[in-house]
Amino acid sequence: MSTVTALAILLGSVLLGLLVVEILRRVLTSRPVSRRPLAPPIARRCGKPAFVLAFATGATAGLPPREVLGRFTADIRHALSLIVIASVTWLLIQAAYAATDVALDHLTKIEGDRNVRARRVRTQVMLLRRSSAAIVAIIAASSMLFTFPAVRAVGAGLLASAGIAGIVAGIAAQSTLSNVFAGLQLAFSDALRIDDVIVVKGEWGRIEELTLTYVVMRLWDERRLVLPVSYFAQNSFENWTRHTARVIGTVLLHVDWNVPVEELRTELYRFLREHPLWDQKDWVLQVTDVTPNGLVQLRALMSAHDSASAFDLRCDVREHLVAYIRENHPSTLPRLRTDMDGPNAWSENRSENRA
Template sequence: MTTRGGAVLSAAWNWGTLAAAVIVAIVAVELVRRVLRSRLVGDRWSLAGPVVRRCTWPGFATAVVATANAVYTPDMIGPRANVLLQHAFTLLLITCVTWLVIQAAYAVTDVVLDRLLHVQGDRNRRARRIRTQITLVRRISAAVIVIVALGAMLFTFPEVRALGAGLLASAGIAGVVAGIAAQSTLGNMLAGLQLAFSDAIRLDDVVVVENEWGRIEELTLTYVSLRLWDERRLILPVSYFTSNPFENWTRHESRILGSVYLRVDWSVPIEEMRTELYRVLRDNPLWDQKDWTLQVTDVTPGGLVELRALMSAADSASAWDLRCDVREHLVTFVREKYPESIPRLRVETLDPS
């Protein structure tokens, strides 16, 4: 009876030690999290925010499982249950470490991506190219880490290890079959890498695809998400961009030319319109102070004069807003200053007498 009571006390002590160690691990992770959060004040450490945001829960899970696995002793439960519990601890530890490593890698790259997101002007094109490449590389890295973790988890099963030799012997045939079955997927993945590193398209590029104008919102190894001007999303396989023509308005630089067309009466004063265009551009912060012009580009069959106002902006978003501002101002200017130049239809009737 004394021996049995001692065993019960020993087991209770072991479980109590395990619980205490887990609590200490949780407290330690919480202290680290609070220290990192204190670094957020005043932006003293740019990595603190992404680490806290992405690694808090993976850190708690990894600390708990790793501590429990280290403190746990085989005599705490029966032999059969002990084998199952140790195997479960191993699988959980691999899962948590994989989760933590992926989130830590994402946190580090988030700092770079956030900085590149705010780069404007001449460096914007290079920044978008780097953002595209970093996004794809970290997704590839995450996929490789997950595959390695799954392999490590599978090889913790003795049955899988026993089948290893047979799998290696049939790897050639299996590889051919898998290659044929995944031909489309592999083609898209290679096309995604080609697009990212050939600089054909980048995140936030302005493109015209299938007669739709939009921006590259997401570029993965399998598909491209295009955000259209009316907030719709056009999803296309990556291979589309390597096998079909498309327009890229920001291929060499972010700076873009915008145009505004007005159809007015022949009585419109061209020089006054040109002077007014320059005045409104000069006062508009969206204009990059480089290119502008106003030209008569056509005479319509309906008896109107077509004016084209051309202006430049640092990027496509600024160009769109600038065009709207200029169009609104010129319409108001013609209506208030030269109402006789408002488009009108003239009809000539012959006197029957």
């Protein structure tokens, strides 16, 4: 076989493989097929690994014989086999991600009472697919290493000392393994989910990312707090959306004793009925305390669909009540009383009255 013929066969095999992948990609992105929920994510995620696999497979099938490439034939075939293993692994991982993307997109759109269960399933699916991808990648890397004869020879010796190696590896990877098991524990015990509102170390935020080793928490001011998963398994934290995203907000006011509580209660209810953030469920206005400096403490409670809405609603209620008291009952604003006659005035006045 001449060199020109061998190269023509090689080029034809590669082009044929790439052509097949391109035809499949165009079919998936065509208008009739793209309406199916699984077609767009497969076309988006699997395109690049499929082209790499087609190139490696076509090159392997059309590889010229030894008399054309000479002593480099074995090395080229070995390199192509490594590319095939890597591209197959890449394709499998991306296909699994594409299949789960459909479910995750559907779960993200669920609101209301089913939102808690949807976030739990979403967290578990994301952790499972990451775990599966890691396992597949480890198996693929092992397969690639064992294509080298020297590694296969070393592997027999490693199997003989697997017990000692396992103990050493377990001690070295103790921290990593504890994080992995803690991540699985959090996900399947339903203690922590994606989009949960939590308070950790005095910081309030939402769970943005939950992996097998770390948790990313998006704080209210757009900062990111990154903590190891084992922290949540070993320390206590507040989860405001454990069973439901609904939150009750609190507003405290300190006013004079002359404040008309019943009128304020009526005004609070009128304001809440017209506010879009109130979920039309819980509200109350109560006198909860009498302070030593001669003021009374009013506590207004109101419920909202989630913590962000509750915070905005609390601010609006506080602002409205302060403005209402200032405009309609300015005499009930907080005041400090001072005895101008001194501490002994009462006993002196009592003695004069007796005389």
